[in-house]
Structures are given as structure tokens and as C-alpha cells.
Amino acid sequence: MTKQNIHEGEKKQKGFPAGNETPVVIENLTKAYGEHVVFRDLSLTFPAGRTTCLMAPSGAGKTTLLRILMGLETPDRGTVTGLETKRISAVFQEPRLCENLSAFANIRMVRKKKLWEKDKGSWEEISRGMQELGLGGCERQPVREMSGGMRQRVALLRALYARWEVLFLDEPFQGLDQESRERTMAYTRKLCEGKTVILVTHSMEEAEQMGQIVRLPL
Amino acid sequence: MTSTTSNRKNKIKIWAVAAWLIIWQLVSMWIGQEILLVSPAAVFRRLLTLLPTGEFWSSVLFSVVRITGGFLFAAAGGVAGAGFAVKFRRVEEFLRPFVLTIKAIPVASFVILVLIWVPSRNLSVVISFLMVFPIIYTNVLDGEKQLDRKLMEMADVFDLSRPVRLRYLYLPQILPYFRTGCSVGLGLCWKAGVAAEVIGIPDNSIGEQLYQAKVYLNTPDLFAWTIVIVLLSFAFEKLFLYLIDRGVSLLERMR
Numbered sequence A: 001m002t003k004q005n006i007h008e009g010e011k012k013q014k015g016f017p018a019g020n021e022t023p024v025v026i027e028n029l030t031k032a033y034g035e036h037v038v039f040r041d042l043s044l045t046f047p048a049g050r051t052t053c054l055m056a057p058s059g060a061g062k063t064t065l066l067r068i069l070m071g072l073e074t075p076d077r078g079t080v081t082g083l084e085t086k087r088i089s090a091v092f093q094e095p096r097l098c099e100n101l102s103a104f105a106n107i108r109m110v111r112k113k114k115l116w117e118k119d120k121g122s123w124e125e126i127s128r129g130m131q132e133l134g135l136g137g138c139e140r141q142p143v144r145e146m147s148g149g150m151r152q153r154v155a156l157l158r159a160l161y162a163r164w165e166v167l168f169l170d171e172p173f174q175g176l177d178q179e180s181r182e183r184t185m186a187y188t189r190k191l192c193e194g195k196t197v198i199l200v201t202h203s204m205e206e207a208e209q210m211g212q213i214v215r216l217p218l
Numbered sequence B: 001m002t003s004t005t006s007n008r009k010n011k012i013k014i015w016a017v018a019a020w021l022i023i024w025q026l027v028s029m030w031i032g033q034e035i036l037l038v039s040p041a042a043v044f045r046r047l048l049t050l051l052p053t054g055e056f057w058s059s060v061l062f063s064v065v066r067i068t069g070g071f072l073f074a075a076a077g078g079v080a081g082a083g084f085a086v087k088f089r090r091v092e093e094f095l096r097p098f099v100l101t102i103k104a105i106p107v108a109s110f111v112i113l114v115l116i117w118v119p120s121r122n123l124s125v126v127i128s129f130l131m132v133f134p135i136i137y138t139n140v141l142d143g144e145k146q147l148d149r150k151l152m153e154m155a156d157v158f159d160l161s162r163p164v165r166l167r168y169l170y171l172p173q174i175l176p177y178f179r180t181g182c183s184v185g186l187g188l189c190w191k192a193g194v195a196a197e198v199i200g201i202p203d204n205s206i207g208e209q210l211y212q213a214k215v216y217l218n219t220p221d222l223f224a225w226t227i228v229i230v231l232l233s234f235a236f237e238k239l240f241l242y243l244i245d246r247g248v249s250l251l252e253r254m255r
Helices: A003-014 A062-069 A103-111 A122-132 A148-161 A178-192 A204-210 B002-010 B014-031 B040-050 B054-087 B089-104 B107-117 B120-145 B149-157 B162-200 B206-215 B219-253
Strands: A024-033 A036-046 A051-055 A077-081 A088-091 A166-170 A196-200 A212-215
Touching: A024 A062, A036 A062, A036 A077, A051 A062, A051 A204, A062 A166, A062 A196, A088 A148, A088 B149, A103 A122, A103 A148, A103 B162, A122 A148, A122 A178, A148 A166, A148 A178, A178 A204, A196 A204, A204 A212, B014 B040, B040 B219, B054 B089, B054 B120, B054 B162, B054 B206, B054 B219, B089 B120, B107 B120, B107 B162, B120 B162, B149 B162, B162 B206, B162 B219, B206 B219
Parallel strands: A051 A196, A051 A212, A088 A166, A166 A196
Antiparallel strands: A024 A036, A024 A077
């Protein structure tokens, strides 16, 4: 089932599009893979305009929950509201970049609608972002030639560059050294201020710096 | 880097070609009968006499147009078929027996069958098509099935438009499969296309020239025309693969 399909039911029920101030609410969400129940009757509210940091032990279903919210998986039961008309963006656990393309092309593609449309300042905007994350001068470098940490930052920049109202971050700072991590966290905080962000992390330090902590009852 | 190195290793060396020509010349001199094994020098002389004639060029043109035409139809059909097959399971199920049957039937059977339905002048178009279609179809379908699912999910989350998906995700992943299909198909379509012409004997074709050489036991002509076919097949394979590679590099340079 696609993202649109999952939320279609709720859209009809509510009868009005969700605004930017609408929180993301999950109610009685249940998901199982065969015998293995990932979570049962999970209910949570992610306030609009804030960063919520989800914390739980490994294998507890944080990523599954994000995937359901992103519309990539269907819950067995329960509802998700507040995402119906919102544009979403994400950093996945892996960078998920096009290996043969440059860092710039990977980031640029998320705002492109037509292949031949003019760039209108995107080079400057992306270069500035790359500069801030310590990737200055790597715009034309193919992603396949980049280290894991560099790819991670390109994936984060791509997510931030996209037009979004709700951002999902699945361990976005993993694989970064201390200095890069702090710089990247500061940059992310700046760009996410006043916006709805759902972040999954194992690091208490990251969670404390980024936003409100929610420990999942999983 | 690896592919470049292996390309360099796979290149034909001039010394090796020269060595084979010398062996050929020596064996031909040892047999001493041109009708059994013509010498390379005699073949070269025959080629030089064929080249300036209008008949040579009209035969080449006739076969090139039809065989490459059949190849192009097959390439377009294979890509379109694979596109539909990956989208609609029923199309794949419908095409599977057709593709398997075409792959299994010998070229000679096809030629005789098709001769009943199609005029001999268009035989090589149909035969080239039938030989190449399953290869391109199967390769492109394999490429589509191997698409990186994680990248597809990324495209769904970012709501990428169709042209953007096509250019950034589908084409770079499918083109290598298409390229391999073309490389195999181009060699095969020339072999099968000319074989069809030899059986169908359409006027003024390379196949007819080969047939005449066989009837009159004209070994120098047979070898000369065979060399022409090998060169044409080689040139078209290089040209098509160059165009595909050029397309890929243009895609990669596009922002």
C-alpha cells in the first residue's frame, strides 16, 4: 500500500486537509511479522513544529514505526493522522544515494520536477550547505568515491534540501566523527527549527541536543 | 577501472592477427588448391576488385538496412515488452512461452516458416527481429527486476516525478543490461540475417552473393563476402555500443 493509500481513509473521515500545525498522531498501531509482534496498540502524538527523538533498544521497532509513518509499510491495525497532505522528507539508516551521480546531482534531484528546468540558484544553495557540513568543494565528486561519513552528510543535506513539512531522521549522525557530528547537528537544528521532525537515535547526547525525548514502550 | 583493464586485456593484438594470416597463407600454399582453401592474398585482391563496383555497395546497403532495421525493431520491442512485463504480471506470463519458443527454434526452421508468409526481400528483417527480441527483452526485464528497491523507496518518500525517476534511477540501472543485450544481439542478428538471405536468396543482397559463390565454388568470393560480413557486424556493434556509452556519459554529466 502506498503512502497516499494508507492515509486516504483518515482524510475522508476528517474531511479537511491537515495544516502545518496539526500534530502527527498514531493510534492503536499494531505491526507483526508472522509470529513476531513488533508493537501492539501503540499510541503516540508527535507535536507539530518540534523535534521528537524516539529512543528504544535495538530491534524494538523504531525503524518499522518510521517506515509506517513514511507510508513504506502498512500497519496491521491502527491509524496514522496528521500526514495526509504534508510533504515528507527522510534520512534512512543507509544513505540511499545514486552511486554514479555527483553529490550535487543527488541532492538537487529531490526538488526537480522536470529534467530540463533551470537551476535558479540551487548550485549556490547546495554549495553553501555542503560548505557548512565540511563538504565544500565536493559538489561534483561522484558519491561512489566518498567515505561513509561524507555520504551520510550528503544524504542529510538531500533530506534538508527537499521541500518538506515533516522530516524523518533514522540515526542521521551515525558514522560521523565527533567534530563532524557536532557541526552537522548544529546545522540540522538550525534548519529544523519550528518544523515537525521525528528522529530515531540510540545516543542520549544526540537526543538531548536535538529535541524532546520519547522512550518508546516497545 | 576494472572494466578498462579487462577491455585492454581483451583487445585483439595486431601481431596475433598477422600470425593467423601467415598460418592461413602457409596452409593454403601447402594445400595448393584455391578451391579448397583460398590464400589471404587472393581474398584481399578479390575484395579490392569488389569494392569499386556498384553491385557490391547495393548488396551491402540492402542487407545493412534490413538487418539493422530488424535489430532496431527488436530493440524497441524488447524494451517496450519488458517495460509492460514488469508493470503487468499478465504481460510477462503471456510473453514467456513466446520468448522461450523463439529461443528454442532453430534459425533454419524459422527461415523456412517465415518464407511462407513474408516476401524473401523482407525475410532478414523478420529473422533479425526474432533473434534479437528475446535477448533484449530478457536482459532489460532482468535489469528491471534487479532495480535497487531501497532507491525506489527513496523515490517514493521524496515523491520524485516520473521523468526524474526515469533519468536518475531507472536508466542508469537498466542501461548496462540493455548494452549487454545489444552486444549479444548485434552479433547474432548479422549471423541469422545473412543465413536467412542465403536461404531466401533475395535479389541484390549479401546472402545472394554468398549463395552464388557457393553455387559456382567461387571460394575467393565466399571468403571476401564473409570478411565483409564480419567487418559490418563489428562496425555496427562498435557504433551502437559507442552511442549507448555516449548516452550514459551524457546522463551522468547532467546535473
